[in-house]
Amino acid sequence: MTTTYKMVRTSILAAPLALAAGMASAGGLSEPVETVAPTPVPVAAPVMTGSDWTGFYAGGQLGYGQLDSDDLTEDPDGLTYGAHAGYLYDMGSWVLGAELDIDGTEIEDETADVAVDAITRAKLRVGYDAGNWLPYVTAGVAQARVSGSLDADDTGGFAGLGAEYRVSDSIRVGAEVLQHQFEDFDGSGVDIDATTAAARVSFQF
Structure with missing residues (x-):
């Protein structure tokens, strides 16, 4: 009886010790398991870009x-109206066109009996x-x-x-101011300057 009692008591005392040893080796309370923080993913900042102006219009x-x-009796003025067509090429920051x-x-x-019938232009634009x-x-x-x-008619x-x-x-609106010079208009000895200001509507295609 005495031997059996000693064996039972030894087994009861050994069980908690074995359990504690197992918890320690598995990362229990005495040695907490480390967790790895997730690696942040870099996000590219938005890049501001201009519109693409390339195309015919x-x-x-x-x-x-x-x-x-100085050769006219007054500085005559009046309405102007017309049409335009061209092409733009967008290079990034700069836009070139004709x-x-x-x-x-x-x-x-x-009084001087002079009327301007039409003005035709060939333009470069930057x-x-x-x-x-x-x-x-x-x-x-x-x-x-x-x-x-x-x-x-004469060229200036x-x-x-x-x-x-x-x-x-496809739709653009704008405004433009131009200064023209015609020296010795068609050999007449008359120098003419002209200023025009216009509102414009353009359709890109």
Whole structure:
């Protein structure tokens, strides 16, 4: 009886010790199991880019023009109206383009009997891509057709500033101011300067 009792008591005492040893070796309370924090995934910051202005376009313009010449009795002014067509190439920050336009006018000096019938222009344009805005400078060659006491046409130069705003992918609105110079118009000895300002609507396709 004594031997059996000792064996039972030894087994009862040994069981908790064995359990504690097993918990320690498995990372129990005395040695907590380490957890690895998830590695953060880098997220690229959004990059702001401008609109793509590349493509052919055409449209119309409506504006105002005024002549300035020492050889005219007054500085006649009047309505201008016309059409334009061109192509732009977006290089990223800068936009290059070429355009042809023609304006009919209601500009007339009744006293001198001189009327400007039409102005045709061949333009080069350099603009800055500011998203939906495109401010630009332009310059080129202009041909003016006049009638009345001076019935002729002549070629001069012009330069100016403009800006366009993209309303949608296919519609743009803008404004443009141009300064023209025609020296010794068709050999008449008359120098003519002309300033035009116009609102424009263009359709890109």
